[in-house]
Amino acid sequence: MSDTGTLDALVQALRRLPGVGVKSASRMAFHLLQNDREGAELLSRALHEASSRVQHCERCHTFTENRICDTCLDEGRDAARLCVVETPADQAALERTGAYKGYYYVLMGRLSPLDGIGPRDIGVQQLLQRATDGVVQEVILATNFTAEGEATAHVIGEALQRKGIGFTRLARGVPIGSELEYVDLGTIAHALADRR
Amino acid sequence: MSDTGTLDALVQALRRLPGVGVKSASRMAFHLLQNDREGAELLSRALHEASSRVQHCERCHTFTENRICDTCLDEGRDAARLCVVETPADQAALERTGAYKGYYYVLMGRLSPLDGIGPRDIGVQQLLQRATDGVVQEVILATNFTAEGEATAHVIGEALQRKGIGFTRLARGVPIGSELEYVDLGTIAHALADRR
Numbered sequence: 001m002s003d004t005g006t007l008d009a010l011v012q013a014l015r016r017l018p019g020v021g022v023k024s025a026s027r028m029a030f031h032l033l034q035n036d037r038e039g040a041e042l043l044s045r046a047l048h049e050a051s052s053r054v055q056h057c058e059r060c061h062t063f064t065e066n067r068i069c070d071t072c073l074d075e076g077r078d079a080a081r082l083c084v085v086e087t088p089a090d091q092a093a094l095e096r097t098g099a100y101k102g103y104y105y106v107l108m109g110r111l112s113p114l115d116g117i118g119p120r121d122i123g124v125q126q127l128l129q130r131a132t133d134g135v136v137q138e139v140i141l142a143t144n145f146t147a148e149g150e151a152t153a154h155v156i157g158e159a160l161q162r163k164g165i166g167f168t169r170l171a172r173g174v175p176i177g178s179e180l181e182y183v184d185l186g187t188i189a190h191a192l193a194d195r196r
Numbered sequence: 197m198s199d200t201g202t203l204d205a206l207v208q209a210l211r212r213l214p215g216v217g218v219k220s221a222s223r224m225a226f227h228l229l230q231n232d233r234e235g236a237e238l239l240s241r242a243l244h245e246a247s248s249r250v251q252h253c254e255r256c257h258t259f260t261e262n263r264i265c266d267t268c269l270d271e272g273r274d275a276a277r278l279c280v281v282e283t284p285a286d287q288a289a290l291e292r293t294g295a296y297k298g299y300y301y302v303l304m305g306r307l308s309p310l311d312g313i314g315p316r317d318i319g320v321q322q323l324l325q326r327a328t329d330g331v332v333q334e335v336i337l338a339t340n341f342t343a344e345g346e347a348t349a350h351v352i353g354e355a356l357q358r359k360g361i362g363f364t365r366l367a368r369g370v371p372i373g374s375e376l377e378y379v380d381l382g383t384i385a386h387a388l389a390d391r392r
Contacts (some may be wrong), residue, residue: 003266006246011244018227018233024215026285029246031214033259034304037247039212044243046209047228050202051236054229063203063229070199089222108230138208 007033059130061086061123062106071104078102080137084156086110086144093096094142102140105130110143124156131165139167153182203229255326257319258284258302262278267300274298276333280323280352282306290338298336301326306339307348322350334360335363 007029014025032040056062057069064070071077071091081102085091091104109124119125131139139160143149153169158169172190174183201369203225212220252258253265260266267273267287277298277367281287287300301316315321327335335356341347349365355361370379 003262004250006242006249006261010242010246013239016228016232016239017224019220019223027215028213030283030285032212032243033246033250036212039209040243040247043209044240044247046202046206047240047243048237049391050206050225050229051240052360053202053235054200065202066199083381087226089226099335 008079013148034127056108057106060106061102061108061126062091076101080134081140082131082136082138083140083142084153085142086152090142090144100140107143107152110146110148111155112148121158122152124159127156128159130165132161132163134156137166139165141169142168153174212309220392252304256302257302257304257322258287258300272297275331277336278327278332278334279336279338281338282345282348286340296336303339303348305349306342306344306345315351318348320355323352323368324355324359327356328359333362335361337363337365341368375387 010029010033011022011025014020014028015022017025020028032043052064054066055065056073057064057067059068059072062069062071078101079118081100082105083091083094083100083102084105084107085094086107086109088106088108091106094100094104105127107127109117109122111117111119111122130136139156141153141157143152157167157169171194173188173194174180174187174191180188206225206229207218207221210216210224211218213221216224228239231358244352249261250259251261253260253263255264255268258265258267274297277296277299279287279290279298280301280303281290282303282305284304286300287302290296290300291359301323303323305313305318305322307313307315321366326332335352337349337353339349339352353363353365369385369389370376370387376384
């Protein structure tokens, strides 16, 4: 039996964090135990609290401590618009723009057949139910413009079309402040095709 | 009061980890809560266990759950040699070579005046006491070959010299498997000066 069993267990547990390998995990464990035991206890409590309290909003599927999240409870929003995003971070980015006042549906992921993540895992069925409540008139697909995000938007778009629900996709184009010379060709081609 | 208070607290707590900014912390929190609640609970317990059980070895200052660590209790080692390293990870690297059979003193840090870390913080006084026990004949300075590690070795070397204790430094030279063309000039100059 090693005399550093709990330390080894901590390094192993830190490796469960995304993007953390054995070297980073050792460095984190060393830092917390040598310089920041208070931080270690704080993080321990925060993990337990969040893990036991945070659940999914019944309407939009995002993280919340209640049955329905604050955004879905906000009656001042435009109920005819429903914006589909991949994660709460994407939702937060849209909120920060101040340009959208409708409701959200958070997939909490994206389609990724290689990782075994199919339509059921991102709750496409619940999204369709939500979108066919008779109030929603437009679903705005705001998944990321990555291969997986595009595929997710495509699959959801087809399902919405079969149900006869109108949907739009965020515009593809040249980002604000960029010089054409440095923008990738696919983006410029899209911006040309979608010119207005 | 936000309905995601515990989630925000978790993101803040994760930022106490070295090298983790707000984006990484959000990604980690999202991953744990969405895909790995078991990992979150595991990490929570591991942090608490390690933080409450791990202490410093009274002889070599490394992390241990006991009063004296296993390495210091190992009577098969050469008590005449004492190797000074910065961290337990450095000690582990030396152990893996299988080329050293003496004891260690782990500074648990390095001199870094800019961060307010002086000789007292890395236990130079305890090291001198340990090295003047009458048994130790050679102190091997194996701090890192960075600016701070070199400064640490220099300060400890001077203190040992005043006490009349013999010390050596790990050899500087060309790493195994490297081509001279790609080795930095300072290293080649050292390898030339120390040729044998």
